[in-house]
Amino acid sequence: MSLDDLVGELRSGMTIGIGGWGSRRKPMAAVRAILRSGLDDLTVVSYGGPDVGLLCAVGKVAKVVFGFVTLDSIPTDPHFKAARQAGAVECMEIDEGMFYLGLLAASQRIPFLPTRAGLGSDVLRLNPSLRTVTSPYDDAEELVAMPALRLDAALVHVNRADRNGSGQILGPDPFFDEVFLGAADRRFVTTEQIVDTEQFASEGPVQTMCVSRMLTDGVVETPGGAHFTACVPDYSRDEEFQRAYVAAASDPGEWSAFTARYLEVSEADYQSAARGSGAAPGDPRGEPGSATAKGGGR
Amino acid sequence: MTTTIPSADDSGVSRAEYCAIACAEVFRGDGEVMASAFGTAPAVGARLARLTFAPDLVLTDGDAALVVGAPPLGAAPSSLVVESHMPYRKVFDVVWSGRRNLIMMASQIDRTGNQNISAIGDWARPKAQLVGVRGAPGNTVNHSTSYWVPNHSTRSFVDQVDVVSGVGYARAVAAGPAATRFHEIRHVVSNLGVFDFETPDKVMRIRSVHPGVTVGQIEEATGFDLVVPPDVPMTRLPTPEELELIRTVLDPGSLRDREIRA
Numbered sequence: 001m002s003l004d005d006l007v008g009e010l011r012s013g014m015t016i017g018i019g020g021w022g023s024r025r026k027p028m029a030a031v032r033a034i035l036r037s038g039l040d041d042l043t044v045v046s047y048g049g050p051d052v053g054l055l056c057a058v059g060k061v062a063k064v065v066f067g068f069v070t071l072d073s074i075p076t077d078p079h080f081k082a083a084r085q086a087g088a089v090e091c092m093e094i095d096e097g098m099f100y101l102g103l104l105a106a107s108q109r110i111p112f113l114p115t116r117a118g119l120g121s122d123v124l125r126l127n128p129s130l131r132t133v134t135s136p137y138d139d140a141e142e143l144v145a146m147p148a149l150r151l152d153a154a155l156v157h158v159n160r161a162d163r164n165g166s167g168q169i170l171g172p173d174p175f176f177d178e179v180f181l182g183a184a185d186r187r188f189v190t191t192e193q194i195v196d197t198e199q200f201a202s203e204g205p206v207q208t209m210c211v212s213r214m215l216t217d218g219v220v221e222t223p224g225g226a227h228f229t230a231c232v233p234d235y236s237r238d239e240e241f242q243r244a245y246v247a248a249a250s251d252p253g254e255w256s257a258f259t260a261r262y263l264e265v266s267e268a269d270y271q272s273a274a275r276g277s278g279a280a281p282g283d284p285r286g287e288p289g290s291a292t293a294k295g296g297g298r
Numbered sequence: 299m300t301t302t303i304p305s306a307d308d309s310g311v312s313r314a315e316y317c318a319i320a321c322a323e324v325f326r327g328d329g330e331v332m333a334s335a336f337g338t339a340p341a342v343g344a345r346l347a348r349l350t351f352a353p354d355l356v357l358t359d360g361d362a363a364l365v366v367g368a369p370p371l372g373a374a375p376s377s378l379v380v381e382s383h384m385p386y387r388k389v390f391d392v393v394w395s396g397r398r399n400l401i402m403m404a405s406q407i408d409r410t411g412n413q414n415i416s417a418i419g420d421w422a423r424p425k426a427q428l429v430g431v432r433g434a435p436g437n438t439v440n441h442s443t444s445y446w447v448p449n450h451s452t453r454s455f456v457d458q459v460d461v462v463s464g465v466g467y468a469r470a471v472a473a474g475p476a477a478t479r480f481h482e483i484r485h486v487v488s489n490l491g492v493f494d495f496e497t498p499d500k501v502m503r504i505r506s507v508h509p510g511v512t513v514g515q516i517e518e519a520t521g522f523d524l525v526v527p528p529d530v531p532m533t534r535l536p537t538p539e540e541l542e543l544i545r546t547v548l549d550p551g552s553l554r555d556r557e558i559r560a
Binding site: 095 | 361362363383385386387390393394416417421422423424425426427428429430431432433434435436438439440461462463464465469470472473474475476477479480481
């Protein structure tokens with residue numbers, strides 16, 4: 001499947017979960033494809049990084065569900081900041097552990113999971129729909145009942161995947177990608193490289209093969225597809241590009257130049273422009289977005 | 299009320315080093331718990347505690363692993379000896395088990411120990427959007443939490459924080475026994491002094507002042523009334539061994555002086 005096919009599976013108004021964490025292993029090629037699309041009015045559920053910032057910058061977002069939005073080496077994302085300070089997006093701001101439990105509850109098809117996290121904080125004041133639950137056992141503790149965060153679609157980016165939709169994460173932290181996929185109705189994986197399944201074993205041990213094909217509906221090969229976020233060990237964060245992204249946000253003229261150069265172009269042209277030399281990060285393994293559909297094009 | 303504190307410090311110890319010692323003290327008495335520390339002085343302090351009086355502390359590589367010993371600030375990943383995997387999903391297991399002691403930063407902190415890293419102003423349309431509540435709500439009701447505020451002023455030490463991210467004492471009590479059961483705000487370390495909540499009504503008290511700072515200066519830089527004990531001690535001097543560890547082993551590049559000027 002291609003990036004266009006992936007976007008074709010999404011609809012305006014959907015609740016979309018985006019994997020990765022901060023400015024790390026974000027499915028940025030898929031985000032860029034959404035930026036170019038006619039989709040809008042999205043609810044974005046994310047351990048937020050520049051995915052949230054970019055989607056806010058172009059007005060695709062109605063609501064953000066988040067515990068933080070950060071660029072890691074730069075504390076905040078300028079576009080998310082601007083959207084918040086303009087009151088332009090609705091928000092559900094929750095503890096990052098509550099966020100995990102919400103996805104887990106959705107993936108387990110239960111209405112909520114209990115947790116101490118949130119008790120006493122303004123998370124409950126700012127989200128009046130959140131409820132507490134009293135333990136039915138002798139302790140009778142009153143805990144937060146974190147509701148399931150059901151997703152219409154989930155997008156994650158992994159280092160390697162096969163044609164059947166199994167994914168391999170070679171970096172040290174798989175983050176919560178599996179839980180995002182488990183919580184979603186339509187599940188899409190973008191990957192640095194589609195490989196034959198037999199190749200997984202030469203790339204890393206079995207615990208790196210953490211995304212089961214039971215959790216995926218489609219795979220897109222997008223070399224450099226997490227750029228400019230980190231996708232170790234294939235590449236680290238492009239700090240220089242990230243700084244340019246932040247700098248461009250401070251001036252409307254610079255931002256429209258940034259948009260014209262990087263966002264209103266195809267993924268292949270983005271990769272050429274972003275890398276300056278025409279080479280995709282890592283190695284030029286194939287045309288971005290060209291490759292494979294799981295199960296013959298689902 | 300003003301207590302005069304000797305302002306001269308002829309020990310040659312910098313303010314940043316006093317801050318590091320004060321942060322190390324946060325971990326005194328801890329056994330095998332994960333020490334998490336945000337900011338430079340806390341990072342030095344946690345490592346120092348590990349190398350001296352809290353040898354069982356468990357430190358992370360700042361990414362997804364637990365490491366042996368106490369690597370210097372900025373150590374190359376290849377120089378670290380990893381002892382265990384600690385991706386974020388397992389971090390939540392640790393947080394919720396209580397096997398953690400944490401120093402977080404605070405953009406705002408108030409009299410009862412509420413902390414804000416979410417937004418300044420009205421949350422619905424903030425004057426300044428910050429990073430977000432992150433794990434502060436869950437951390438504070440699950441394990442000991444302390445705060446590091448490198449810029450003590452009436453903007454950071456406020457009467458009431460704008461968005462309660464980390465939960466203070468009064469809010470925990472109001473939320474009930476499930477919130478107070480594991481709640482502890484141990485210390486607040488700033489560039490001016492050390493604070494705690496060891497008062498009958500669990501409000502902020504001056505625990506010590508850093509040498510060169512007066513109680514009056516601290517009161518002036520604080521947006522609420524602090525409890526001031528009759529005799530305010532000075533933050534303790536590092537031992538010669540501790541000073542040597544800070545200067546030559548843990549922070550030879552003096553990153554600490556970029557955070558807190560001498």
